[in-house]
Amino acid sequence: MAEALILAVKIAIATMFVLNLAGLLTWAERRQSAFIQDRLGPNRASVFGIRLIGLLHPVADGIKMIMKEDFIPAGADRVVHTIAPFIALFPAFVAYAVIPFGDRLPIFGYDVNLVVSDINIGLLFVVAVMSIAIFGIFLGGWASNNKWSLLGALRSAAQMISYEVTLGLTIIGILMVYESVRLDEIVRAQGDLLFGFIPKWGIVTQPIGFLLFFAAAMAESKRTPFDLPEGESEIVAGYFLEYSGMKFGMFFMGEFAEIVVIAGIIASLFLGGWQIPWVTTEMLLKAFPGWLVALIQIGVFSAKVVALCWLQLTIRWTLPRFRYDQLMRLGWKMLLPISLANIFVTGLVILLLQ
DSSP states (O other): OHHHHHHHHHHHHHHHHHHHHHHHHHHHHHHHHHHHTTOOOSOOOOBTTBOGGGTTHHHHHHHHHHHSOOOOOTTSOHHHHHHHHHHHHHHHHHHGGGSOSSOEEEETTEEEESSSOOOTTHHHHHHHHHTTHHHHHHHHHHHTTOHHHHHHHHHHHHHHHHHHHHHHHHHHHHHHHHOOSOHHHHHHHTTSEETTTEEOOHHHHOHHHHHHHHHHHHHHTTOTTSOTTTOHHHHTTGGGTTOOHHHHHHHHHHHHHHHHHHHHHHHHHHSOTTOBTTBOHHHHHHHSOHHHHHHHHHHHHHHHHHHHHHHHHHHHTTSOOOOHHHHHHIIIIIIHHHHHHHHHHHHHHHHHHO
């Protein structure tokens, strides 16, 4: 009974974190883009005259999407058109189940591992599950019976397959350094120190890998400068052109949930996850009770995720969209060779240090 309750609490924490942060990012992106472009941004939605600096706009968006008509174009495949948004949204929440947000801690007499699903192949599971999102996007574009939607779906499939190659190769460097595919073990290993004073974070041991992974992950999320699948100036709106109401909302939320998941993965692989530099879990447990240590580690992990989300939003409103040939050239002729070279250099360094 206690184990079931602990699992339910962990699921609630992970789900609410992703949902709430993804919803908040819809507001943060508009506020940040307004700041960058010297505008006011969303500030009109109010309840009894209370505006809360635009924080009510995500609520207004949700109500609007629920109330709008669920439109399915003539000639579309009704079944596939309906289930495609679910397939696109599903991977982001499932992938977060294996991302640890804290260490294994004694909390109220129980040994609690702060991760929803502690599986042996956590990192491989994340890569496999996130690759499923392409099916929802492609099926949505194909089922819409619209040439622009189909073109956006084809672009998305080619783009995600291209950059998943770099994503997978970049992860190999992390596996070589930390010798594990378990995300919790990778994060714990980053608590060590190099030369006695440098935190052994992934960004220190794999700096090139961090840049490659970040670029490939942003391409996977299909956001500017990698937003070719929806390129409004070229194909109207791309794969979700024929979607309205909550079906469009699910594609929309799936995009922001991916931002949160990408931030969580990068924080775990390259920024030490819940780790505080030069402060171990044992040191925290000597000073604080287990439940307070859990809150501290969850807070540290959340801060890193929020900072990475902010960075992604900043890049989205700073760089222009690539041309399609530039996108493919970047993936196959630049990132792929560098990721292969990174593997060889990592292996050489490991051999020399042994």
